[in-house]
Amino acid sequence: MHEQPAPAPRTSPQGELSEVIRPAAIVPEEAARAVLVELALRDVQNGGVWQSGPSLWSRFDRPWNGSENVAGAELIGRIHVAYGTPTRYEITVYRVTVTRFGADLGWSVESLCDEALSHGGLRLRDCPRATLAAPPPPFAG
Template sequence: MTDLRNPNPARPAPGEITEVVRPAAIVPEESARSILVELALRDVQHGGVWQAGPSLWSRWDRPWNGTENLAGAELIGRIHVAYGTPTRYEITVYRVTVTAFGAQLGWTVETLCDEALGHGGLRLADCPRTVMGATPQPFRF
């Protein structure tokens, strides 16, 4: 799904706070299923505040008025995720952005993540982390 306020979420807008989660947080299979179900039930187009796609979960301050009608809703933040990694049924959280609007309301990277991950009984601080391998040797001819 496209974020209608920032069509290129990889490039933060002025005033946004973006944090790369290092090492990346891993959402185990059972929690991942619960989170995806709960985010779908809380979809912004159907009375909720989340817009969840396969690579981006966006949190809004209020529901939209139907499909793609923001109805004045303001974006709080985005959680960048990768499904099926490191194993088929897990989800990796690797970057989180809180908008300037969200920060004014007191949202942080942790509170944004904790709200979403809480649907799976997790907090960002409690998530398992990826294992960082050794840096590969430079390629030489």
């Protein structure tokens, strides 16, 4: 496996802290199923603080008041994921963003991931990592 240094987190003009997870973290099949079930049970519309979809998991500071009424809930952060990769039942975590609001509350990229992944018995630092291929050789004309 070709190791690359993790990029430093970037701060956006809105004060969001965004980090590309490199190499990407892989959530194995059994853990992925547990995480998805628990995030669904903790959905903002069901009295929870997560809103999850096939490409994005968002963490709020409190539940919503119905499907379209955020009821003043503030976004803490987002975890960008890809389902079915690298294998059909695994999930890849490839980018994480913590809002300024979330950072002010003490959230970090790692703590946001750890809360979601804990439902599958994982932490971000313990997840298997995607294999990175070496870059192609330079063109020799």
